[in-house]
Amino acid sequence: MKPSPSLALRAGPLTLEVPAVLLSSLGEWLAGRALRLQAEAQDPARVLQAGAELEQLGLEMQALVHALRGTRPAAAEALDLHAAAAQTLQQWQPAWRKAGLRAELLQGPALTQDIEAGLLQHALDLLLGHGLAGGRDVHLSVSALDDARHCLRLAGLGPSAGEEELHWQLLRLLARARGWVLQRREGQPAGTLEVEIRIDAFNDESAPRDEEGLPRRQLDLALRVLVLDPHEASRVECARLLGLAGVPCDCHASLDQVLPLLENADPGWNALVSGIPADLPGMTAFALQLRQRYGLRRWIELVDEDYRFDIGGPDGSRPARLGRQDLAHTLVSSLAG
Structure with a gap:
């Protein structure tokens, strides 16, 4: 042709x-x-x-x-x-x-x-x-x-x-x-x-400010987020919100899907949004693997509790906990520094 x-x-x-x-x-x-x-x-x-x-x-x-x-x-x-x-x-x-x-x-x-x-x-x-x-x-x-x-x-x-x-x-x-x-x-x-x-060069603007003129918390766009959630609705919602925020993400439903990727590629996940509880077999070890390999910065656990918002460890050693029903108001701010 x-x-x-x-x-x-x-x-x-x-x-x-x-x-x-x-x-x-x-x-x-x-x-x-x-x-x-x-x-x-x-x-x-x-x-x-x-x-x-x-x-x-x-x-x-x-x-x-x-x-x-x-x-x-x-x-x-x-x-x-x-x-x-x-x-x-x-x-x-x-x-x-x-x-x-x-x-x-x-x-x-x-x-x-x-x-x-x-x-x-x-x-x-x-x-x-x-x-x-x-x-x-x-x-x-x-x-x-x-x-x-x-x-x-x-x-x-x-x-x-x-x-x-x-x-x-x-x-x-x-x-x-x-x-x-x-x-x-x-x-x-x-x-x-x-x-x-x-x-071409990007014509950047000043840092975003809220209605009182105070600087907002800054979202680190160097984050690469792994969304790991067996619930399709919240997995897609997380991807939508992260896309709006300009943060790259990869979405999977189970650990069985992502573990082979770590063996065959270098995905660079330094933030984890997981609908799998931290105390289930394999999750803590998986988060530790991401911390050692990529310096995991954020770990968020999604729970089925309305308006749950627990702050996690600053080094990603302990997950923050967010309710699935209110992700539009909590997910991006939890990832921000």
Whole structure:
């Protein structure tokens, strides 16, 4: 398939109109997952994996809608783009290995950019998801265009990563909403594609203040939260609230799902929101493992008690306890410093 000409998307009027091709791509993606579920119905592990993929897509699209509407707070921080790319690539490695493919990050210096951490995570996830759809080995690189602009580039994409691929469609919407330049062109070697995101400096505003003019408690956007809850409703609500706050999170239903991830990847969870009681077998040991590996900063236990709000240990050694029914008013403030 011949690659399309170079395409640049610049900032324009913010709109939530969804292109028909995106809906078509989403329908195709969901149909493919449904067929896979039918084919693998006798394999519980594969069914669980497909279910997790569907849940993650839903959470990712929900977070992107908030970004497109501008309802997420503008909370930028100085981030090392190269380090962020390395961490995200590490999290994607199991998927690439399963596909029999390689994705590598080219070496480069630390490059600092003022950017919202959650949006950078979305951009990298969508970029790598699009690359994986191409069915070829790829190289990810980070470079400086000047003092205020930097570039994320993914090279070596196969022709299967077409313009109608779902991750690409979502990335186009995100780039347009945030004013990033997104380019897609023929690459080297011939027959491959190259995708580039150019990120401009973020015009940060002063620290948020409450109605009395007093500084609010600051939410550390360096947190990466693991939401571990067998209750789907509160798990999804936690993901929604964290997405609004610009904090990256991963959601799972049980310890059995997350323990293999610690063996095969480096998720970097330094905050834990758990619907599994601390005194159940394995939970305290799991929290200790996160503390030793990532310096666990927050540990929150969700309970079925209305308006429960118990303060936890400052070093994450003892969980805070929150009632599931009032998470909208308590979750983010419990994670704030």
